[in-house]
Amino acid sequence: xxxxxxxxxxLVIGTGKKITLExxxxxxxxxxxxxxxxxxMELHLIHYSYGVNSTEKGDLSSESTVSRIRTEHFxxxxxxxxxxxxxxxxxxxxxxxxxxxETQYFGPGTRxxxx
Amino acid sequence: EDKVVQSPLxxxxxxxxxxxxxxxxxxxxxxxxxxxxxxxKAPTFLFMLTSSGIEKKSGRLSSILDKKELxxxxxxxxxxxxxxxxxxxxxxxxxxxxxFGKGTRLHIxx
Numbered sequence: 072x073x074x075x076x077x078x079x080x081x082l083v084i085g086t087g088k089k090i091t092l093e094x095x096x097x098x099x100x101x102x103x104x105x106x107x108x109x110x111x112m113e114l115h116l117i118h119y120s121y122g123v124n125s126t127e128k129g130d131l132s133s134e135s136t137v138s139r140i141r142t143e144h145f146x147x148x149x150x151x152x153x154x155x156x157x158x159x160x161x162x163x164x165x166x167x168x169x170x171x172x173e174t175q176y177f178g179p180g181t182r183x184x185x186x
Numbered sequence: 187e188d189k190v191v192q193s194p195l196x197x198x199x200x201x202x203x204x205x206x207x208x209x210x211x212x213x214x215x216x217x218x219x220x221x222x223x224x225x226x227k228a229p230t231f232l233f234m235l236t237s238s239g240i241e242k243k244s245g246r247l248s249s250i251l252d253k254k255e256l257x258x259x260x261x262x263x264x265x266x267x268x269x270x271x272x273x274x275x276x277x278x279x280x281x282x283x284x285x286f287g288k289g290t291r292l293h294i295x296x
Contacts, residue, residue, distance in 0.1 A: 177228035
């Protein structure tokens with residue numbers, strides 16, 4: 072079973088606060104991803120990383136930023152949270168394999184509510 | 187624009203019934219298709235399909251891909267209440283990007 076962790080699981084904060092959502096994995100995976108999912112809607116890729124010091128923006132424009140200083144750690148930061156950021160944020164990593172044939176493992180998600 | 191379309195969006199059946207969930211896609215540089223089951227939290231991986239016509243099975247679940255007609259189906263036989271979930275289809279394209287469908291919300295009545 073994959074070991075990928077996200078904290079916090081639930082977060083309620085006020086507008087304008089800076090927040091960091093943590094994601095870590097113990098599998099040594101190089102590739103990691105952040106997705107945003109609103110209730111009943113599809114997953115949208117907002118950031119991904121191919122390895123240390125590599126970060127790319129995904130398909131959905133996001134005001135968040137990410138960093139990848141260590142292989143196992145891929146935190147997501149919102150400098151100034153707004154109610155429009157209320158959503159579920161899912162982190163994933165994928166195991167090495169032949170190119171384009173990879174399986175993603177998801178963390179439990181962080182449900183963010185910005186008041 | 188790459189897109190993945192799942193149907194139906196919602197389905198309610200009785201325990202013991204067989205269901206077929208559909209996923210069609212229009213993407214450039216297809217690499218693989220993934221099925222996930224999502225309950226209250228994060229999606230859990232079910233299948234990865236890369237070749238046409240080869241069925242993948244896991245217990246009562248099975249899936250097959252048709253790369254000519256650009257679709258995949260996920261079958262669940264002898265459904266149980268524990269199968270109630272959202273089933274997500276996703277397509278991996280060149281560049282390792284993954285496009286998800288909106289999901290099919292399946293509810294199994296006891």
